[in-house]
Amino acid sequence: MGGPLPRFSPPHLWMALELIGKHKRIGRGQLAKIMKLGEGSVRTILERLNKLGLVLSARGGSCLSERGKKLLDELPTISEIKLRYLSLGKISMISKVPGGSVRVTSGMEQRDAAVQIGGKGATVLVFKKGKLRFPDGIEVRKEADAILAISRPEEGDAIIVGFGDDRISAELATKAAVLSLLPKISKIFTELCRVS
Known part of the structure; x- marks a missing residue:
């Protein structure tokens, strides 16, 4: 069989x-x-x-x-970023989800998606009122310049930073977290995984 x-x-x-x-x-x-x-x-x-x-x-x-x-x-790009304070793994990857902040609640869903696929986790940030913020509204100060330089967000964007012990696990963690904010595309990929 x-x-x-x-x-x-x-x-x-x-x-x-x-x-x-x-x-x-x-x-x-x-x-x-x-x-x-x-x-x-x-x-x-x-x-x-x-x-x-x-x-x-x-x-x-x-x-x-x-x-x-x-x-x-249609899929956002993912890049490696060197972080010192915000990193949870050896490798950090970053991606911007245009308009994604409206789908962010606490950021736990994105973190969980990253961990479930084998990453060390993910941090979700939103760009609101011209500032980079955590989902609870607290402004990001440490390493904000590095994150802003790579992501170049616009008002209402979400930024995902995924972490892993190697490039593949960090990239998969970031992709998993990003897909949790892209329901239409996530549905396509999820259906493909279920097809027998």
Whole structure:
């Protein structure tokens, strides 16, 4: 019958799309190595992305379809940031969610999403009244300049800083937290994870 269940989640699908877009064409083995997943899981990811018309697969590897490029363009970028005081892990990654502050409550949902995928956590910040703030309204002072320089937020944006012990776990933590603020896109990826 079948083998083990695939071990991936919505942030892995996002990561796969980004990697395929970055490399223009990439093979399953290389993708598995970069993502630190088994080839079986990556095969399933590619099959599901292909089924939805987001990637095109051929002997030389997979590439993004026009639909995949469009979806990738809708997703926020994630960058590494060096933090000293606010960091919870060896690596910190940051992303801006335009208009995302309206979906932020306490920030616990984003932190939990980051931890569930294996990250060290996530901090959620909002840009309101021209200032970088924690969800409770307290102004961020330490390291605010570094965060503002990278995220360049506008009024009402949410900023996610995800943490991990390595680049992959920090990136997945950040992606998981970001997806919790993007319900439409999160739903697409979640459905792809459930397809059998």
